[in-house]
Amino acid sequence: MKRTIAFTVVGLLVCVAQAQPIDWDDFSGGENWITFTPGFDPSTDPVYYEGVVFSESGGGTGGPGLTACINWGSYFDNINGSSQDIGMNDDWGDTLAKMEFVDDVVRRVGLLLSTSPVTTWTLEAYDANDDLIIAETREMPAYTEAVFIGVQSPTGVPIEYILIDETYGENGNITLFDDLRFEEIPEPATLSLLALGALGLIRRR
Numbered sequence: 491m492k493r494t495i496a497f498t499v500v501g502l503l504v505c506v507a508q509a510q511p512i513d514w515d516d517f518s519g520g521e522n523w524i525t526f527t528p529g530f531d532p533s534t535d536p537v538y539y540e541g542v543v544f545s546e547s548g549g550g551t552g553g554p555g556l557t558a559c560i561n562w563g564s565y566f567d568n569i570n571g572s573s574q575d576i577g578m579n580d581d582w583g584d585t586l587a588k589m590e591f592v593d594d595v596v597r598r599v600g601l602l603l604s605t606s607p608v609t610t611w612t613l614e615a616y617d618a619n620d621d622l623i624i625a626e627t628r629e630m631p632a633y634t635e636a637v638f639i640g641v642q643s644p645t646g647v648p649i650e651y652i653l654i655d656e657t658y659g660e661n662g663n664i665t666l667f668d669d670l671r672f673e674e675i676p677e678p679a680t681l682s683l684l685a686l687g688a689l690g691l692i693r694r695r
Contacts, residue, residue: 511626512600512640514569521673522594525573532556532578541593542670550660554668555581562666565604566633569669572602577668585611585665590651591672599649599672600640605665608632613639615649621664623647627657636668646677 524540531537535555536545544556556578563574580587591599603611610629617623619695628639650671657667 504635510642510644511624512598512642514571514600514638514640516640516642517598517600517671518673518675521671524670525579526558526668527577528558528576530558530576530578531643532558535588536588542649542672543590543592544578544587545590546580546582546585546587548580548584548586548656550583551662552576552582554581554662557581557586558668562604562668564669565634566602566636568631569602569638570593572636572665572669574668578664579664579666580660581664583659583662583664585654585656587654587665587667589654589670591649594672595670595674597646597675597677598640598651599652599670600638601654601670602668603639603654604630604634604636604668605661605662605663607661609661609663611637611639611665612655612657613641614653614655615641615643616653617647618650618654620650623649626646637650638665639683642675648674 513593530539546556559577559579562577566572566574608630612625612627614625615623623643624641626639626641628637632636
């Protein structure tokens with residue numbers, strides 16, 4: 491029994507040390523969850539909303555600006571648990587959106603993305619020094635279906651902001667955003683101390 495517990499703790503540490511891109515179900519349940527309710531009013535760029543500053547600087551067809559959209563629920567219904575109500579979209583054919591976390595310490599973040607054609611996005615997470623922490627690229631599963639893209643800081647360094655970029659550039663269609671989720675998780679060093687404490691208790695027993 492003692493060995494089983496010890497191996498479980500060590501296994502936890504290995505998983506944390508190898509922190510990697512995350513999936514929709516990898517949140518704790520206590521995360522911040524922005525669903526762009528009717529209070530979202532992106533009349534200015536950038537716009538502050540629920541602890542996050544949203545802005546975009548895309549290019550190609552279209553123009554600057556973010557919009558609260560209410561007609562795109564079917565684009566997200568392939569994700570079980572998605573809000574499917576009001577979302578956000580840009581007005582560019584080539585998206586470059588920035589989401590800066592100004593009120594919270596964030597080490598895990600993800601969101602849903604969709605559009606009309608099948609396309610690919612890259613999420614890049616940066617620290618307060620504008621250094622890239624981790625990046626992940628994912629493709630939509632099918633036409634007008636959403637893809638979840640998320641990351642966790644592999645070093646425990648807080649994520650100051652993320653950039654969402656269309657990997658292949660101009661596609662002539664707006665990008666739809668919904669269900670931005672973010673949370674603080676214990677740093678690997680903190681978990682290591684907790685694990686060592688647990689091992690000490692096991693040894694004493």
